[in-house]
Amino acid sequence: MKIFAADIGGTKIKYCISDELGHFETFQEMDSESQNGGQAILKKVEDVIAMYSGIDAICISTAGQVDSETGCIIYANDNIPNYTGTRIKDILEGKFHVPVTVENDVNAAALGESYFGSGTIYSNFIFLTFGTGIGGGIVYDAKLNRGTNGIAGEFGHMIIHPDGISCKCGNAGCYECYASTTALIKEAEKVDPECSDGRILFEKIHNKNQRLIEVFDSWTKEVALGIVNLIHIFNPEAVIIGGGIMEQDLAVRKVSDKVHGLIIESFSDVKIVKSSLGNKAGLYGAIASRTLP
Ligand SMILES: [Zn+2]
Incomplete structure (x- = not known):
């Protein structure tokens, strides 16, 4: 065909x-x-x-x-x-x-991971993609859970910091205002205006720029906060994370460490896995x- x-x-x-x-x-x-x-x-x-x-x-x-x-x-x-x-x-x-x-x-990307990528070995997983915003998909019993109107998985608009930064959705304190790649770059630029994209930021992190390492570290904590909430709600086997920034093994490793430091122990079998299909x-x-x- x-x-x-x-x-x-x-x-x-x-x-x-x-x-x-x-x-x-x-x-x-x-x-x-x-x-x-x-x-x-x-x-x-x-x-x-x-x-x-x-x-x-x-x-x-x-x-x-x-x-x-x-x-x-x-x-x-x-x-x-x-x-x-x-x-x-x-x-x-x-x-x-x-x-x-x-x-x-984003639902398609979750399905792609389920049929052809990192999700093939899991029946229950949560998929998140980090970029300008944060999108998500829920695969339960090997099926995509679209919700009542087909729009489930708007993880980027979970309210993580009430009364926090204003979001384009009209609320304040949404997850993507703190944990998207855009949010990371915005914070990094405050420390070093040269950090206009992820590639430059990671070069500087690898060169041990201490202040940027701290910015990156607090971003991974924000990423982990949202993932921990989702794990406690859905009890998935795995959380698959994608988006250009997650091509960096350091990002996936740090997020995984932070998640495992925050989740309730009975959920600790959950795996944090990098998307294998990328873009x-x-x-x-x-x-x-x-x-x-
Ligand atoms: Zn929002």
């Missing part, structure tokens, strides 16, 4: 041709140019699909809240203007006459979502 899969984000669109077992034939990335809006993004995807012949199925992972039954975007924020309401499934099926599945990108998890999950009931 020849599958076209795309992972649509606010910055990049990743896409591949694959079989149903996740063997990629091609893998490409292009800029989303999301300022042009949701319709223009979908047109870009359509143009790419049209370049390939003999496609049997189209699998889409995308930013925004998704109704995966209708394949429609329920809500998307300003990262992709005018994307809310886009009927991706109807549009692509009408044009290409093959089955189309649509899944939220391709969404594509793998889009492919996996095709086989879901």
